[in-house]
Amino acid sequence: MQPAATEDTTLVDETLGGNQLSFQLLVERYQDRIFGLVRHYTRSMVEVEDIVQDTFIKAYRKLETFQRQSSFSTWLYRIAVNTSLDFLKRAGRNPVRAIEDPEVVGTPTQAGAPRSIAAPDANLEREEIARITHEVLEEIPENFRTVLVLREFEGMAYQEMADLLGISIGTIESRLFRARARFKDALVRMHPEYAVGS
Amino acid sequence: MNVTCENVRTLLSSYLDGELSEEQAKPARAHLMDCRNCREAVQEGKVIRRWLRDAELPVEVPMGFAARVARRAFAGDPGLLVPQPGVRGEKSLLPFVLKLAAVAAVVLFLFSLLIQKESLPSGEEIQATDQSWMFEEHGPNAEPLASEEDAEEAENAAADQAPEEPER
Numbered sequence: 001m002q003p004a005a006t007e008d009t010t011l012v013d014e015t016l017g018g019n020q021l022s023f024q025l026l027v028e029r030y031q032d033r034i035f036g037l038v039r040h041y042t043r044s045m046v047e048v049e050d051i052v053q054d055t056f057i058k059a060y061r062k063l064e065t066f067q068r069q070s071s072f073s074t075w076l077y078r079i080a081v082n083t084s085l086d087f088l089k090r091a092g093r094n095p096v097r098a099i100e101d102p103e104v105v106g107t108p109t110q111a112g113a114p115r116s117i118a119a120p121d122a123n124l125e126r127e128e129i130a131r132i133t134h135e136v137l138e139e140i141p142e143n144f145r146t147v148l149v150l151r152e153f154e155g156m157a158y159q160e161m162a163d164l165l166g167i168s169i170g171t172i173e174s175r176l177f178r179a180r181a182r183f184k185d186a187l188v189r190m191h192p193e194y195a196v197g198s
Numbered sequence: 199m200n201v202t203c204e205n206v207r208t209l210l211s212s213y214l215d216g217e218l219s220e221e222q223a224k225p226a227r228a229h230l231m232d233c234r235n236c237r238e239a240v241q242e243g244k245v246i247r248r249w250l251r252d253a254e255l256p257v258e259v260p261m262g263f264a265a266r267v268a269r270r271a272f273a274g275d276p277g278l279l280v281p282q283p284g285v286r287g288e289k290s291l292l293p294f295v296l297k298l299a300a301v302a303a304v305v306l307f308l309f310s311l312l313i314q315k316e317s318l319p320s321g322e323e324i325q326a327t328d329q330s331w332m333f334e335e336h337g338p339n340a341e342p343l344a345s346e347e348d349a350e351e352a353e354n355a356a357a358d359q360a361p362e363e364p365e366r
Contacts, residue, residue, distance in 0.1 A: 024268035031264055035257045049260060053267050053277075060271035116242045120252050133253035151215065152250035158217050176211040180246045187249065 008072035016063055027056050030073065033154065034080050040137060040149045041084040051087050055080040070163050077154075078164050081146060088142075116196045117184050132191060139186040144179035151176060201229040206236045214243045 006025070014022035031052065038051045058079050066075055120129045137145055150156045150164070158172045165172075188195045206229050212218045213226055230237050 020268050020272045023271060024264045027264035027267050031259050032257045035259055036254075039257070045258075049263075053263075053270070056267045057271050057275055057277040061277070116238065117245055117249075119245045119248050126252065126255065129249070130253040130255050133249055136249075148250065152247060153254055158212070158215070173212050173217075174208070176215070177208070180211065180243060183246055183249070184242065 009068060012063060012066060012072060015060070023060060026072075030076055031056075033073075034076065037077065037080055037149065037154060038084050040134070040145065040153065041088060043134065047087070047091075051083055052080070054087075055083045058083060074160060074164050077150075081164070085142060117187055118194045118196050132187075136183060136186045136190060139190065140179065140182045144175060144182050147172060147175045148179045148183065201225045203229075203233060203236055206230065206233070207239060210239060210243055214240065214247065 006022075008026065008029075011022045011026045011029075015026065034052050034055055035048060038055070039045075039048045042048060042051070055076070059076055062079070066072065120132075137148070140148070146165070147161060150161050156164070158169050161172050162169045167175075206213075206226050209218060209222065209226055213223065218226065230240060
């Protein structure tokens, strides 16, 4: 029988007490997820590694401010998202934020626009699907991209996303709705071979 | 409860993501049974999710990453302050260099003014009407020497006053 994994909060306490190994365990525990999240903001693996490293170093420096009202993972994700967006700004690749008009919610597909999109071709390599998807994601405003990534790639619940981004569940719902619509529009525009109907 | 297409589309993301309570999902399901357009919208949402989920590739974390980060954090590393050093360097160094150049220009200008002031005689030291140099060789009581023009004039006047030599 394996011993139960040490709680995040215990590792946080030990890190604050000066235990470097405990912090290393925290990094090992979350590094895959943070790498997975950050790679949706830049294609360069060198940049991804820099951002992830900066995320963990910021987390260490701010560890005393961790209030424990949310989980450590939510707190760490927030730092990772902010660090990624900060990176895009500093690199002169200003993330575009879309204005969210509540009136748009529920609007059916525009007249004349393709009705639907085809599923990824079964013959396509996974790498090719990933390439197309990331290319399309880069076209989507930052606030929409972030909710899509958190939901689809990280599998976060709405409440967790709301806590992380500091917005209401209603905003998460409507933002996801629009984010998916934007994704579809961008995919059809950039790869019309996947459009279905007229 | 009368559920409209607009109601369902507003809840579409939550419906797809299984975030609706049974109380909310039941009327939405009933509407989908009757509404082909909304069914297609749900299908489309599922296709979009497939695009996103199929795009997930395994993460490759560099060897020894956690140990390296922990070591740097405990060594007091302030972080990379991304992006890359080159881009950051250009941004932070340029204003500094410009300020330095401006300060250097002002200092040079002031220095050149100072040098100019030191090397040229001032207005108090030399004047256009100053005749003191004339006394230097002849003593303080000597008459000032006439200029060449004055001398010529005096010579002409003397010639006029002199009696003409009688003709023989």
